[in-house]
Amino acid sequence: MVTPDEVFNKNDAVSNSDEMRAVLFELLSQVEDPEIPVVNIVELGIVRDIIVGSPVQIILTPTYVGCPATHMITQMVRDKLDASGFGEAEIKNQLSPAWTTDWITTEAKAKLKAYGIDPPAHSHTLSELKAIATCPRCGSTNSKLVSEFGSTPCKAFYTCKDCLEPFDKFKCH
Amino acid sequence: MNSSPNFIGAMIPAKPETNFVLRCADNAMILGQRLSEMCGHAPELELDLALTNISLDLIGQAGLLYDHVQTLEKLAPNADVLALTRDQNAYLNCLLVAQPNVDFAHIVLRQYLFSTFQKRQYEALLSSSDETLAAIAEKSLKEIAYHIRFAKDWVLRLGDGTEDSHERMADALDCLWRYSGELFEKDSVLAAAIDAGLLTDFTDKYEAWQIEVVALLAEATLTPPDDTHMLKGGYQGHQEDHLGHILTDMQYMQLKYPSLQW
Numbered sequence: 001m002v003t004p005d006e007v008f009n010k011n012d013a014v015s016n017s018d019e020m021r022a023v024l025f026e027l028l029s030q031v032e033d034p035e036i037p038v039v040n041i042v043e044l045g046i047v048r049d050i051i052v053g054s055p056v057q058i059i060l061t062p063t064y065v066g067c068p069a070t071h072m073i074t075q076m077v078r079d080k081l082d083a084s085g086f087g088e089a090e091i092k093n094q095l096s097p098a099w100t101t102d103w104i105t106t107e108a109k110a111k112l113k114a115y116g117i118d119p120p121a122h123s124h125t126l127s128e129l130k131a132i133a134t135c136p137r138c139g140s141t142n143s144k145l146v147s148e149f150g151s152t153p154c155k156a157f158y159t160c161k162d163c164l165e166p167f168d169k170f171k172c173h
Numbered sequence: 174m175n176s177s178p179n180f181i182g183a184m185i186p187a188k189p190e191t192n193f194v195l196r197c198a199d200n201a202m203i204l205g206q207r208l209s210e211m212c213g214h215a216p217e218l219e220l221d222l223a224l225t226n227i228s229l230d231l232i233g234q235a236g237l238l239y240d241h242v243q244t245l246e247k248l249a250p251n252a253d254v255l256a257l258t259r260d261q262n263a264y265l266n267c268l269l270v271a272q273p274n275v276d277f278a279h280i281v282l283r284q285y286l287f288s289t290f291q292k293r294q295y296e297a298l299l300s301s302s303d304e305t306l307a308a309i310a311e312k313s314l315k316e317i318a319y320h321i322r323f324a325k326d327w328v329l330r331l332g333d334g335t336e337d338s339h340e341r342m343a344d345a346l347d348c349l350w351r352y353s354g355e356l357f358e359k360d361s362v363l364a365a366a367i368d369a370g371l372l373t374d375f376t377d378k379y380e381a382w383q384i385e386v387v388a389l390l391a392e393a394t395l396t397p398p399d400d401t402h403m404l405k406g407g408y409q410g411h412q413e414d415h416l417g418h419i420l421t422d423m424q425y426m427q428l429k430y431p432s433l434q435w
Binding site (some may be wrong): 062064065066067068093094095097098099100147148149150151153157164171173 | 229309
């Protein structure tokens with residue numbers, strides 16, 4: 001991986017900014033979600049953009065407006081930037097377009113499933129709020145909603161009626 | 174401890190736009206606080222989680238809205254002081270949100286009436302001339318969809334439930350219906366905010382809202398009282414004692430230790 005110093009020392013302005021952007025995305029993908037540590041904030045779609053300029057701007061978006069992890073994520077990004085030679089970078093929070101679970105990458109959805117969380121359905125189901133929950137352990141769709149609101153704002157709680165295991169479902173948003 | 178009077182209270186908004194955003198912030202804050210009283214007290218663990226999650230969403234909205242009020246008119250040294258240290262009659266929430274948690278029937282009906290109203294109000298903000306406000310509304314509407322679903326399911330289940338649950342829902346409706354008129358009232362502040370392009374006129378959705386709500390209530394075997402005298406005034410700061418009781422709890426730390434930081 002290219003280090004921040006190596007990027008700064010290059011002369012070619014164009015490749016410099018592209019490369020720096022890639023370095024920063026790579027850097028921020030080391031920041032785990034504080035609630036679900038198997039996924040990082042880039043693949044969750046929380047890092048909306050990185051604008052290379054002076055200063056560098058990191059654009060973040062909150063998942064839920066009251067999610068306590070939002071402040072923690074901002075602090076973790078700050079710490080990561082400071083520790084990696086990007087202390088000058090600015091962090092901006094942007095609300096619009098509103099975060100959607102459709103921005104979670106396919107890879108991250110697979111990680112959620114392996115972690116025992118049924119990944120979100122496509123957001124077009126939001127209007128009906130009738131997403132089918134699939135047990136992340138046995139794959140059965142024969143499940144029962146236990147609680148519409150779970151341990152974090154982003155999850156609902158189900159029980160599989162086939163393997164009888166309880167599981168979280170990432171709510172579509 | 175710094176007991177500077179600057180850290181208690183806030184100025185009254187001069188612009189109707191600020192006043193309107195403060196109303197939205199206070200609605201979210203006061204209902205969020207009211208719901209948070211249920212933490213550890215709901216009838217079941219799952220309902221405890223639901224009520225506190227909805228509370229969290231609302232307090233999140235309030236945080237963004239108070240921050241935004243401060244950018245429109247700096248009413249207080251910071252958003253916390255604005256949110257947490259005003260006198261009772263400087264709060265501009267509608268009366269409905271401060272109504273007490275009498276029982277679970279009151280809680281879910283209050284939520285249903287409020288969230289279905291809030292959905293229409295926030296939809297009217299999506300094309301706002303104020304981009305931040307539109308973004309807050311866009312973001313919050315996704316969460317409101319879940320609030321409505323939760324409240325609606327329980328209104329149906331309890332209204333069309335046992336004799337006891339039906340009676341409790343009927344009692345809640347008798348108590349709360351009189352606060353529904355204020356939600357869609359167009360006073361001079363709201364009219365000026367609409368004229369300024371802050372939001373489209375959602376008050377003409379009152380009838381459609383009533384039709385939708387009355388239909389759901391009918392499905393729940395409930396009928397709103399006839400010819401109710403609608404109670405209003407919260408948006409103008411004429412608050413009932415219920416808000417005072419919320420504030421004694423909500424403001425305790427900030428008034429005891431002004432300018433405190435966590």
